[in-house]
Structures are given as C-alpha cells and as structure tokens.
Amino acid sequence: MTDGIRVPIDSEAHILTARQQGRSLAADLGFWSVEQTFIAMAISEVALNILQYAGKGEIILSTAQKDGTRGIVIVASDQGPGIPNVELAMQEGYSTSGGAGLGLSGAKRLMDEFDIVSEVGKGTTVTMKKWVR
C-alpha cells in the first residue's frame, strides 16, 4: 500500500492530483465509495485554500492506525499569511475573500478529526483524519 504521498499545491491541476491520490489511498484502505468522495471533497477545500490564500503549499497523504482500525491522514500546510482568528475562520459563512465561507467547516464535517495550527506571518497547517468503520 502506498503511504506518505506528498503532493505540492501550486496550481489547480495539483488540486486534482491531490483529490485523485486521496481517493485512491482511501479506496486502498477500504473506505466505501461515498466516503472516498467525502475525503476527496475535504482535500479539495484545503487545497483550494492553500492556492487562494497562500499561493502554494503541500498536501501529505498517509495512513494511521487507532483502536485496531485504519485511517487516512491528510496534512495540508503552507507558509502563507496565516489565520489571525482560527475560531472565526472555522465558522460557517466567514470568509475574507467574499467566498461562501464553507470550506473549512465543510471539510471538518466530512472528516472524523480536524485540527488547524496557524500563525500569522508563518503559515497554516490543517490536519484531518478519517477512520475506516
């Protein structure tokens, strides 16, 4: 099984690559089709944010084990402007770009675990996990 796939994000084509790699890893892990789609959607949102707010960054896809079950781990990181108020950014409808403001909250809902570490002027790292049921 493939593990620790790094996808650089600096164009829309790379978002597609990250989506496809994530979906394929999710399928290998035994996620059913709809969950593979949810995972691909969550990857799209964080990848789009990298492109939109930081210009470039990377997504690392890997696997993990917890309580005897396997899961997918998605780490999306950039060295962009950072998020001044993560709690606010996580709220549905909050957008600094005139967007829908549903990317982060939507991705959180689609995954089992969701964590953002961000520092203004340093960058942002979003870590998401989903476990095979």
Ligand SMILES: Nc1ncnc2c1ncn2[C@@H]1O[C@H](COP(=O)(O)OP(=O)(O)OP(=O)(O)O)[C@@H](O)[C@H]1O
């Ligand atoms: N990687 C990032 N770097 C800097 N700021 C970010 C990053 N990701 C998100 N943000 C900030 O968090 C806000 C909320 O992000 P979210 O993805 O939920 O909504 P959006 O991108 O504004 O709109 P949508 O994703 O619905 O098109 C963004 O408007 C932006 O200010």
Ligand SMILES: [Mg+2]
């Ligand atoms: Mg967004």
